[in-house]
Amino acid sequence: MSDVLEKTEETEGDAFDDLYGLTKETVAAVEAALEEGAGPETIRPLVVPLHAADLADLLERLTKDERLSVVHALGEELDSDVFAYLDDTVQETITDALPNSVLSTFVQDLDSDDVVDFLEDMDEEDQKEILSFVPAEDRALYEQALSYPEYTAGRLMRRETVTIPEFWTVGQTIDFMRDSDGEGGSDLPDDFYNIIVVSPNHKPVGLVQLSKLLRTKRIVPVSAIMETDPKLIPVDLDQEDAAFLFRQYGLVEAPVIDESGRLVGVLTIDDIVDVMDEEHEDDMLKLGGVSEDDFYSDFLKTTRLRFSWLLVNLGTAIVASLVIALFETALSKVVALAVLMPIVASMGGNAGTQTLTVAVRALATNELTTRNALRILTKEVLVGSANGILFAIIMGIVAWLWFSDPVLGGVIATAMILNLMIAGLSGVLIPLAIEKIGQDPAIASTVFLTTITDVVGFFVFLGLASVVLM
Amino acid sequence: MSDVLEKTEETEGDAFDDLYGLTKETVAAVEAALEEGAGPETIRPLVVPLHAADLADLLERLTKDERLSVVHALGEELDSDVFAYLDDTVQETITDALPNSVLSTFVQDLDSDDVVDFLEDMDEEDQKEILSFVPAEDRALYEQALSYPEYTAGRLMRRETVTIPEFWTVGQTIDFMRDSDGEGGSDLPDDFYNIIVVSPNHKPVGLVQLSKLLRTKRIVPVSAIMETDPKLIPVDLDQEDAAFLFRQYGLVEAPVIDESGRLVGVLTIDDIVDVMDEEHEDDMLKLGGVSEDDFYSDFLKTTRLRFSWLLVNLGTAIVASLVIALFETALSKVVALAVLMPIVASMGGNAGTQTLTVAVRALATNELTTRNALRILTKEVLVGSANGILFAIIMGIVAWLWFSDPVLGGVIATAMILNLMIAGLSGVLIPLAIEKIGQDPAIASTVFLTTITDVVGFFVFLGLASVVLM
Missing domain, CATH: 1.25.60.10 (MgtE N-terminal domain-like)
Structure with missing residues (x-):
């Protein structure tokens, strides 16, 4: 147990x-x-x-x-x-x-x-x-x-707010809060961390931290201790952007305003933590080819949810097979090609997934932009080429010894370098392109990537072999 | 631009x-x-x-x-x-x-x-x-x-704390805070949300929310309004467990205690948000085969970091190739086998990754335990079998029509069902086993999984073909 x-x-x-x-x-x-x-x-x-x-x-x-x-x-x-x-x-x-x-x-x-x-x-x-x-x-x-x-x-917001006018003092504010807490219907929320200072037409003009209010003498006006330029969240802001702002500026609470700038509610960190959690779960599941969290879904619903992604994958797998079918003659003559070809495709897929994962994460945190894309792209192609060369040497020698054929070793080495370079390139370009057309780069990137690395891997390896070995 | x-x-x-x-x-x-x-x-x-x-x-x-x-x-x-x-x-x-x-x-x-x-x-x-x-x-x-x-x-904790003795009143507490804020050296942190009530030997006995303190009359003793059973974080608690507790109980601040129960610091939500972020990044990157965030690392360091994972993958790819090599005779006689075999392996890998991703996520959120593992395992095997049957039908027909060979269709259909069943099974068992031996299931699960789905995919498909088609 x-x-x-x-x-x-x-x-x-x-x-x-x-x-x-x-x-x-x-x-x-x-x-x-x-x-x-x-x-x-x-x-x-x-x-x-x-x-x-x-x-x-x-x-x-x-x-x-x-x-x-x-x-x-x-x-x-x-x-x-x-x-x-x-x-x-x-x-x-x-x-x-x-x-x-x-x-x-x-x-x-x-x-x-x-x-x-x-x-x-x-x-x-x-x-x-x-x-x-x-x-x-x-x-x-x-x-x-x-x-x-x-x-x-x-x-997402809580609609109960704690507001005071700008001309109040610390003492008036504390008295007001004590009075609000009477029996029969206080409108104050259970717990809050700031008091929102509002103009007569209910627009937020400042925030007073409770910890500051408590440390200040009663006669001081709240306008003297308030933070005058608080982040105000528009009511229609995407929750992921709101979460980004909370994380970026270490916020615990933020006033929410409508189109006319009037206060309509408050976003609090506990709701934002949930959003962050959902967002991360989403990215992770989508990269794994799962459209929504189906841990608690029943067998039938889960099967249905997973089916569509697998269907897309079957399509791409068939495309890769069509590429293989182009080289039937070579394959029937040199069976070693059938043995070795999955290695080239698999290494490309894995190297590409590494790049893709880093790129998708950097896009989600606003760290990858088209401004630094060229630098990142150059780096990833270099990394792909460098690892391509290293694995070309290793795999070239393995293939040579395994099938006692140095030319076959040369063919797989060349294919390895090319496929890992393309993998690095695609790993950055695919998520950037998907983001550019307004879609979530996590969801479709993987399938595009593996299609490319499979097709390139099989084509280069078998094509080169057909030319060199036949 | x-x-x-x-x-x-x-x-x-x-x-x-x-x-x-x-x-x-x-x-x-x-x-x-x-x-x-x-x-x-x-x-x-x-x-x-x-x-x-x-x-x-x-x-x-x-x-x-x-x-x-x-x-x-x-x-x-x-x-x-x-x-x-x-x-x-x-x-x-x-x-x-x-x-x-x-x-x-x-x-x-x-x-x-x-x-x-x-x-x-x-x-x-x-x-x-x-x-x-x-x-x-x-x-x-x-x-x-x-x-x-x-x-x-x-x-992770902030060492500055705001503490008061149990016998104080609300009024005394507010006066103390106002006095602490004088010139020359207040020890109060910039911002805080609770005051910690401590016993004479500096053990936390309760928490007073600032919002509650402000709403209470000066003569009320703090002991009457404090939360008496706050979550106390041991100083050596893993930061991920601390993050779990903050999320679970919607905490914003929590006192940290040493082995003897004395207050030594305070954990705050902004640091916990960073931990959550790191933790999620970690899970996502590890599933993608990236050992640490290398977005800002230079070309050489990135190449080195990625190399070791790719080397492990090369090993598994070679194992899969060894399985293929067992069936050289069949492959040289029926070239269609070489064309179709990557489809079986790829579908198994993708279905397994779906299950794996959900399982790794559920382990990270403490939702998957060995208690409900059997139920989840049964469900995933059922889902794998159901999708296996669906794709067996689709792919059986495709293979039959493509190569005009109903037996070949039957072989790939059988292999598909078996591989997707095994994929569902492995997708739950592998991360559970890795967690059980005290390792992070995100890091090594993928490589084990694809090894299994490749080996099973190639072995069943080619083995069956050797028996039936030769």
């Missing part, structure tokens, strides 16, 4: 185990209870103490039926925040099984940014029905948030 | 352009000035207004010589913070060119966590000499920080 975490824990003296709230004992106990068909009174005390993020992890690790048993066991004690942490596919299996009236009670407990995240993947009818149970003023808020395009700052 | 950013900007109505401080006009102006050999008086006004993060980006995009010209032009006006943002390789080109006495002035301006980052990549002699210029008490601090192992919380 050991698990992968356990290994890490052992080598690290259990430090991590103590901190990660979902211990393997808890998982094992819940699973055992579910297997025995235990009732809510057994399951509830096991899961109620968990942090929402840990409960989400637990639910993700269970099968669909077990998951629903836990949800039903919890009933109204299910912490709404768990939905802020759940994988979308897993969340769907739960929301599909619960009536909209129940789902609407979760909505009323969540922060405005988490509500949007909760609702956005449902179909419009369910969204409407769930919102119909929500008080009218909140409903309008959520509907407006959902009206912003997906993957923009508008979708 | 257009660059990649420009494209994005156009489609997004220049919103991003206004926010990213390093405009292409600035880059162009600096480059033009450098080309003309302009003096410091021309360059300085162009770069002084830049945010340290943007200046770092600018320096990264220039050639080594241009970079040094800008640094020399800035002289003492060079913002030390720029080193907190520079790529390590680029930083080295600058620090190598400056005397240690100058470098020590930068050290004295930086936050303690950035100092460690600045020094850790230098050799010990340079570290010692630079620190010899630093006041003794700071020196001891940095030396201790450098004594923690790399990639641990101890290396």
Whole structure:
């Protein structure tokens, strides 16, 4: 019953185990209870103490039926925040099984940014029905948030803001915050790090760090301690660009403004961390030929998602085979060519993938631009040529000794150099070109690259052999 | 002179352009000035207004010589913070060119966590000499920080903390903070989000959010509003585990403790964001066969770094060729086998890479454990078999029609199913096994996988053909 975490824990003296709230004992106990068909009174005390993020992890690790048993066991004690942490596919299996009236009670407990995240993947009818149970003023808020395009700052932002006028002093600000925290309806968010100073028409003019506010005498005007040129995020800014700005400038919170410059919400680092995570996952999966994260998808959906990419690959593999078919005569005469040809293609593919990976990453971090592209291209072609020469020598000698044929060694050596040069060139040019036409370079680069390195590898090796050896 | 950013900007109505401080006009102006050999008086006004993060980006995009010209032009006006943002390789080109006495002035301006980052990549002699210029008490601090192992919380933490005793009230806390901010030597960090409540022996007992402190009446004791069970990070915790905890629990700051439980520093989200970035970069590059980010490395170093991975790949490619060589007789009789065999191997490699990518990602996020491994394994083998059958049908028909040989179609169909099944199996088992022996599954998984799919692909296809077609 050991698990992968356990290994890490052992080598690290259990430090991590103590901190990660979902211990393997808890998982094992819940699973055992579910297997025995235990009732809510057994399951509830096991899961109620968990942090929402840990409960989400637990639910993700269970099968669909077990998951629903836990949800039903919890009933109204299910912490709404768990939905802020759940994988979308897993969340769907739960929301599909619960009536909209129940789902609407979760909505009323969540922060405005988490509500949007909760609702956005449902179909419009369910969204409407769930919102119909929500008080009218909140409903309008959520509907407006959902009206912003997906993957923009508008979708991601928290709508509750903490604002003060420019002419206030530190003392007035602190008094205002103390008063806001009365019973019955404070509009202040749970936690925040800056106070936004706004003009009379609600445009942000500055940010006051709480840590600065606390260190300042009561009589000082906030305008004296505010940061006067804060980064203001347009509501329609792409979330990846917002994440770039947070990372670039070490932001923790940033005001979001509409077209007229008025404050409409706040982006916070926790949402940005999620975006960064998604973005990285996306790049990595796409490079691996996986269109979306299908870890929690069922067998049929996963098969369908993977099929289309494999179909594209079959097409390119057939193209490479057509190139091989051009040299049937040579192949039938010298069988060593069939033995050696995959080596040339494979080395080109691997060298190209190295270059491609670095280039795709550099594009994602705005480090590769057409301005420095020529320099990078030159370098990669040089690297390809240098490794090409090294592997030409190694493989030339291997082929010579293996088939006792120095000319064959010369042929594979030449093909190796050429293919690794082309691989370096393509590894930079392909992602640059795809980015240029406005597409994501991670998704299609690999298939173009391996097509090129296969075709060039087979063509040069077999073509040269036909000329020299026949 | 257009660059990649420009494209994005156009489609997004220049919103991003206004926010990213390093405009292409600035880059162009600096480059033009450098080309003309302009003096410091021309360059300085162009770069002084830049945010340290943007200046770092600018320096990264220039050639080594241009970079040094800008640094020399800035002289003492060079913002030390720029080193907190520079790529390590680029930083080295600058620090190598400056005397240690100058470098020590930068050290004295930086936050303690950035100092460690600045020094850790230098050799010990340079570290010692630079620190010899630093006041003794700071020196001891940095030396201790450098004594923690790399990639641990101890290396990453800020050493300045904001602490108060448990018996204080909100009012006392605010007064203390106001007093600390006098002239001549406040020890408070620039910005912070929580105050740490400590016991008399300096063990953290709670955290007070600043936003909560500000909302609370002066007479309330801090013990009434503090979070009493904060996540405490052990000083030797791996930075990746720390990042996991920040992400899992939405932390912005966390106290760091030594073995005896005493507070020694604070981890902040900006450093964690950098760790997440590094971690993701690492996974992505390793899957692509790149051992470390070599975007800014010179031609020779890049060639050397890439060579070893390609050498491993050559080994596996030769193994695959040895398998092919087993079937020389069949290949010399039926040349269609040579034409078709790369298709079987390539489809296996691609299907396996899909599974592998999802599995490596799921391991990195602690979602794949040996507990659910069997379920995932079953699913992946099913997905492989299903897609195997689909592509067996497609490719069987293609081969039959192409070479007018239904038996050949049957052979490739059978080989396809088997290879895609094995690919699904290996795609999960290989990374799990590598993780189990305590290694990073991203680094070596790909090479093992393609070896297996090549060997199985060639062996099954050619072996079956030898039996059936000869």
